[in-house]
Amino acid sequence: MATGINSSSRIIVRNVRVFDGISDRTQDNADVLIEGGHVVAVSSSPVAGDQSDGVVEIDGGGKFLMPGLSDAHVHLMGNANSMVDFLQGPTGSLYGNTIAEAKRMLMRGFTTVRDMGGDAAPVKALIDRGTFEGPRIFPSQAMISQTSGHADFSFVYDVPEEFGGKPSRTEEIHFTRVADGVPRVLAAVREQLKHGATQIKLTLGGGAASMYDPLNTLQYTSDEIRAAVQAAEDYGTYVATHVYTPAGIARAIDAGVKSIEHGHLADEATIRRIGETGTWLSMQPFAEDDHHYPDPVRAAKNTEICHGTEEVYGWAKQYGVKTAWGTDLLLEPQSAPRQSLMAARLGEFYTNAEALKMLTSGNAELFELAGERNTYRGAKLGVLAEGSWADAILVDGDPLQDLSLIGDPETNFKLIVKGGQVVKNQL
Structure with missing residues (x-):
């Protein structure tokens, strides 16, 4: 009201x-x-x-x-729309749904969010201008993925752009960007920065929501990741990466990535290294019913991810890892209100004071890595x-x-x- x-x-x-x-x-x-x-x-x-x-x-x-409150890993457009909406809905409806969800998110008490994939910059501009109500937004713009990677939402029969094919529907609406090889990765990063990204999101491993990639896959070569990091740093900002496994996390850290998104399948040595290098771990307290996958393959991946949550949080506390909190709810608009329940669930792994600090000043410290791309840097x-x-x-x-x-x-x-x-x- x-x-x-x-x-x-x-x-x-x-x-x-x-x-x-x-x-x-x-x-x-x-x-x-x-x-x-x-x-x-x-x-x-x-x-x-x-x-x-x-x-x-x-x-x-x-x-x-x-x-x-703040959320370090949202997909505003993904929160507000289903996969059917993305593939078949009018573009105007996608943005209308996103603006409506931004207002609902603000009414849940989330005054700042970091958007980790989707065309959020125009929505941010309208909110900042006062045209609509919603949280402050740190947009990543399109998630950047290799062909067959976590953010490749093309159909299996589509011809990749490298071989003369057309961009997928999710690329046309700036939700994803498929880019292979150093020159295309550089172009993809610079494209997102041109569109208003405050940080860059790469996908470096498999995920539950994606169609083609087992969780243990390594995505993007070291040279490709370093190119993305260089292009982001030239704009005074950083790269955050979707990745779960020890091998993927190691490759990301070696290439200069500043924020590991997820990390639920990491081992103790990997979490220790995240702490030693000062890299951020942007985690989500996933439970199996946060997402619903009728496909048994994706459901099994979701189960494996969720089972790593408690152990990784424990190691993160043990080794003093800079840990942020987020939700990563995606493509199930009916689940968007679970954002509040997932915030409260953080208390299963931290003291109430620790949880509240992570949900407020802790996340904000991560957001500040955007440097001069942070349009809210005039105050804390x-x-x-x-x-x-x-x-x-x-x-x-x-x-x-x-x-x-x-x-x-x-x-x-x-x-x-x-x-x-x-x-x-x-x-």
């Missing part, structure tokens, strides 16, 4: 328990002053305000105020502190004690603010 309070208003949220996204404890009985889209003050003393001067005061009633994301972006959620209850509260945002999130704009107010 939008309230008509815009980002130019001065807002004081009074009498709240502030979790700043960094500390393990809250600052109680605090007032938070928001102005011009930013947090101006978090004060234990009452903040002066006069409604005659246009100050909007909101009584938080002693509730829990925290930074907006993922924290509630003087000078930060005014992205906040007022929770009815204490997630530090009961993380399951964030799994039901419709009931428990009483106030959602993004950039100083109140987008939900049930107080």
